[in-house]
Amino acid sequence: MIRIAYIPRRVMLPALFGFLAIVSLLAGVTPTAAQATGPIYQITIDNILTRYTADYVRRAVREAEAAEAEVLIIQLSNQGAVLRVARDLAADLAVAEVPVVAYVAPA
Secondary structure: OOOOOOOOHHHHHHHHHHHHHHHHHHOOOOOOOOOOOOOEEEEEEOOOEOHHHHHHHHHHHHHHHHOOOOEEEEEEOOOOEOHHHHHHHHHHHHOOOOOEEEEEOOO
């Protein structure tokens, strides 16, 4: 008979991280320091993506670029978009000088 034991998460995660740390030390892998030098910008869009909302995103991109931000995070929890506006905005985000991360999350 196979018996599966329940291991609480508060015990399992530290043990797993400890194991991974030991394995990485034995393998000669050393952790590197974080190299963040600029701020992280984040905006949230709760409305339908219209030309006004797209202008808001473009302004956020310009501000993030001017501040030499590490990344611009866009959280979308909207109910749709005007397709032409969305395509134009996607093209603008593709050539932005700051990395852009966009994700859809529930409201």
